[in-house]
Amino acid sequence: MAPPKIKPLVDTIAEECLAVRLRMLNRVVSKLYDDALRPLELKVSQMNILVATGKLELAHPADLCQHLHLEVSTLSRNVERMKSRGWLEVVPQDDGRSQPIRLTSSGKRLLQKAAPAWKRAQSQAQSLLGKKAADLLKDAAGKLGSRTL
Amino acid sequence: MAPPKIKPLVDTIAEECLAVRLRMLNRVVSKLYDDALRPLELKVSQMNILVATGKLELAHPADLCQHLHLEVSTLSRNVERMKSRGWLEVVPQDDGRSQPIRLTSSGKRLLQKAAPAWKRAQSQAQSLLGKKAADLLKDAAGKLGSRTL
DNA sequence: AGCATCTATTTGCATATACAATTAAATGCA
DNA sequence: TGCATTTAATTGTATATGCAAATAGATGCT
Numbered sequence: 001m002a003p004p005k006i007k008p009l010v011d012t013i014a015e016e017c018l019a020v021r022l023r024m025l026n027r028v029v030s031k032l033y034d035d036a037l038r039p040l041e042l043k044v045s046q047m048n049i050l051v052a053t054g055k056l057e058l059a060h061p062a063d064l065c066q067h068l069h070l071e072v073s074t075l076s077r078n079v080e081r082m083k084s085r086g087w088l089e090v091v092p093q094d095d096g097r098s099q100p101i102r103l104t105s106s107g108k109r110l111l112q113k114a115a116p117a118w119k120r121a122q123s124q125a126q127s128l129l130g131k132k133a134a135d136l137l138k139d140a141a142g143k144l145g146s147r148t149l
Numbered sequence: 150m151a152p153p154k155i156k157p158l159v160d161t162i163a164e165e166c167l168a169v170r171l172r173m174l175n176r177v178v179s180k181l182y183d184d185a186l187r188p189l190e191l192k193v194s195q196m197n198i199l200v201a202t203g204k205l206e207l208a209h210p211a212d213l214c215q216h217l218h219l220e221v222s223t224l225s226r227n228v229e230r231m232k233s234r235g236w237l238e239v240v241p242q243d244d245g246r247s248q249p250i251r252l253t254s255s256g257k258r259l260l261q262k263a264a265p266a267w268k269r270a271q272s273q274a275q276s277l278l279g280k281k282a283a284d285l286l287k288d289a290a291g292k293l294g295s296r297t298l
Numbered sequence: 299a300g301c302a303t304c305t306a307t308t309t310g311c312a313t314a315t316a317c318a319a320t321t322a323a324a325t326g327c328a
Numbered sequence: 329t330g331c332a333t334t335t336a337a338t339t340g341t342a343t344a345t346g347c348a349a350a351t352a353g354a355t356g357c358t
Contacts, residue, residue, distance in 0.1 A: 018274045018275065023197065024218045026175040096323050098336070128293075179315095
């Protein structure tokens with residue numbers, strides 16, 4: 001029998017899909033930050049983790065994941081790389097299951113050094129998205145539960 | 150000497166970084182679609198490519214990448230997987246460098262079958278983000294140049 | 299024709315991400 | 329004490345992503 005008409009469906013999804021748009025924006029905006037941070041050999045994904053860890057001071061993986069809406073297994077691999085670079089360290093606890101981490105001095109220095117690059121990327125992203133979209137982005141992120149971080 | 154004060158910097162980035170928010174939203178929203186599409190063994194990243202290919206009818210990798218703001222190397226690998234699943238096929242050209250692709254019948258049928266799952270995820274994403282943010286998302290994506298797709 | 303150059307795509311390598319399964323440690327209860 | 333259960337994190341496996349380098353084919357110039 002004749003193949004089903006695919007065109008209307010394709011047009012609908014192409015014009016309306018929120019995921020395709022969000023994923024595109026994510027790629028473009030992440031690249032702005034990655035480009036700015038490249039001289040520091042730091043990626044925006046890693047900077048996010050450094051910041052969230054600094055915010056919590058002593059950060060349990062599961063807590064970080066709740067704040068960042070990241071899978072624990074994803075975080076585990078990222079932290080592994082960042083420990084080996086000397087930016088994070090584990091702080092042993094009474095409960096041997098816990099492996100909470102904190103910033104090392106080196107990690108803190110890296111964040112300080114990254115600040116100007118972050119500011120540049122942030123302002124590029126701001127101009128690209130426009131103020132309204134940028135504000136809405138904050139609102140939307142707030143709706144994800146587990147406070148903004 | 151004393152370590153630099155890291156707290157104010159961490160607070161600023163945590164509260165204002167657009168990338169961290171966009172990346173979080175991307176993870177959460179992509180998961181809505183991936184969950185809905187899982188029974189079809191289809192990921193939202195792949196659905197995006199199927200749709201963009203369907204839209205162009207005969208799609209050159211470089212064109213797809215421009216529309217989707219994707220690296221050609223990324224697309225190359227994704228297309229490889231999708232060819233091996235029988236959803237896409239290469240259409241040889243006079244210019245031997247060109248490797249334009251199109252949907253196979255199987256790829257079209259898959260899209261048809263995926264439509265209800267897409268609709269469910271789309272409406273979940275809509276509720277999560279709210280109408281205003283969803284609309285802004287379209288505007289913002291429009292700012293990326295190379296028309297909406 | 300022959301060669302440098304340009305263009306389209308793929309390949310090598312590394313990180314990011316998620317799901318499922320596993321390990322390790324604490325806890326509760328018989 | 330001993331064992332099932334629960335909790336915290338890691339490990340196995342696969343896809344997604346991007347940068348840099350390599351390949352392959354077309355094109356233009358001499």
